[in-house]
Amino acid sequence: MATHPAPVAAAAPRHVAIIMDGNGRWAKARRLPRIAGHKQGVEAVRRVTRAARDLGIEVLTLYAFSSENWRRPEEEVRDLMGLLRHFLRAELDDLVAENVRLRVIGDYHALSRDLVAMIDGAIERTAHNTGPILVIALNYGAQAEIVAAARRLAGAARDGALDPEAIDEATFASALTTRDLPPLDLLIRTSGEQRLSNFLLWQAAYAELLFVDTLWPDFDGATLAHAIETFGRRQRRFGGL
Incomplete structure (x- = not known):
């Protein structure tokens, strides 16, 4: 069974994730x-990426395009x-210069061939x-990620490489796309909406959740710093008292 530390006041988060919501309402x-609104959202990504680095956040995960977003108008x-494409062209040199490592999660290989090549090159x-x-x-x-992990483990068990009885939380987490990242500490959603929208469902099990009214294009370093301060005032119990 997975174990967690005793309840303590939250330290600075190592891993922060953001559901970037509100571009359309900002424009409207x-x-x-x-x-x-989407263009201003890209500017917010630039600001927040730099602010996260200055605040000492080790990992910043941004929900840029969900598997459900294909339902939007063409x-x-x-x-x-x-x-x-514009973000990758404009920001890649700065990411390299600032010693930032780019990772992508999700089935990005389903995107257009030229965009996949750009992403692979940036990575x-x-x-x-x-x-x-x-x-x-x-x-x-997130549901597709969990299904893929289950399928991967089931295949290993079928092939005799894994004892099904040995599968625990850590084993399952090792089959996810975030397996080599620090645990998720804080998940922020902008624009006042209060749902996870199929984002990091497994990883968010004991993350602190913060819903802010700020629309994503207006999100900046000060907003992120305030979110970190709010996180620091919480006590993480991990199911304990």
Whole structure:
């Protein structure tokens, strides 16, 4: 059985994840097209990535495109992919210079061939960096991740490489895409919505959850610092008293 430490006041989080929500509402409030909100959302990614590094966060995981986002209008999906291309072109040199390692979780190989090549190239260029890790969730769904992990373990058991009775929480976690990352400490969702939307469901089991009203394009370093302060005032009990 997995064990957890006794309840203690939360230390600074090592791993923070953010559901970036509210781009469309930000644009609508200004009578702008949705793409304007997404563009400002990319600017927020730049700000928050740098702020996370300055705050000493080891891993920042951003929910950029879910497996359900394909249901959005084709034009909006195309615009989002274009912004991803722009972000990779504009930010890659800075990520390398700032010693940030880029990771991607989710089935990003289902994206267009040129975008997959850009992502693979960015991952490769930053692979030897030793500083903070920026994880982008692309075409990601937590339920699909859990199913894939179960299928992987079932295959190993079928082949005689794994005793089914030996499967515990740690074994299952080792089959997830986040297996070599620190445990998730804090999960933030912007824009006032209060749901996980199929994001890091396994990893969030004992994470602290924080729902803020700030729309993602308005999120900045000060907002992140306040979230970290809020986290620091909580007591993490991990199911204990």
